[in-house]
Amino acid sequence: MDAATTGLLGGLAGVLLGGFLxxxxxxxxAVSMRLHESRIEAYKLFASCAMDYRRAVMDQWFEDHRLQNLTEDDDVHRARSAAWSAYYGVRLVTGNPQLGTMGRNILDRITELKDVEHREELNRLGEACRDEVDGFVEKARRDVVATRSV
Structure with a gap:
């Protein structure tokens, strides 16, 4: 083989290897970007559903204490189901176990709202739930920013 053929074959191999890499x-x-976007959607969905669930439980509290007209219990059940589904979505896509723990704690706090006896306590615990959701969103935001370049 002469030098020209060797150079041609070497150049061709380099181009093929470069294209493959x-x-x-x-x-x-592309896979990393899809996972990143899935995380964002899961975090947003969870926060939204948790707040819907919180609202439904607080509405139920008012109904149970005869401070508001009765509505269907189905609202609470639908909201709880959606929140739990979103929670599992978060757990599936996050690499940060703290986010799963925070999500579970939020759902537990919201569930506790139904057993509150006084409106002042309901308001205080409702605000605490909102603060926990805000903390979740902030931690999720940092996770999304940190994993953007992965």
Whole structure:
């Protein structure tokens, strides 16, 4: 083989290897981006559903204490179900176990609202729930920012 043929084959091998590596790296980057966007959607959905569940439980409290007209218990059940579904979605996509723990604690706090006896306590605990959801969103935001470049 002469030098020209060797150079041609070497150049061709380099181009093929470069193309293959670019393909592999682009594919990995696309998967990482999809996971990143899934995390954002799961966190947003959970926070939204948790707040809907909180609202439904607080409405139920008012009904139980005869301070508001009765509505269907189905609202609470639907909201709780949606919140739990969103919670599991968060757990599936997060790499941060603290977010799963925070989500579970939020759901537990919201459930506790139904057993409150006085309106002042309901308001205080309702605000505490909102603060926990806000803390969850802040931690999730930091997780999303940290994993953006992964």
């Amino acid at each position: 670019t393909y592999v790296l682009d594919r990995r980057n």
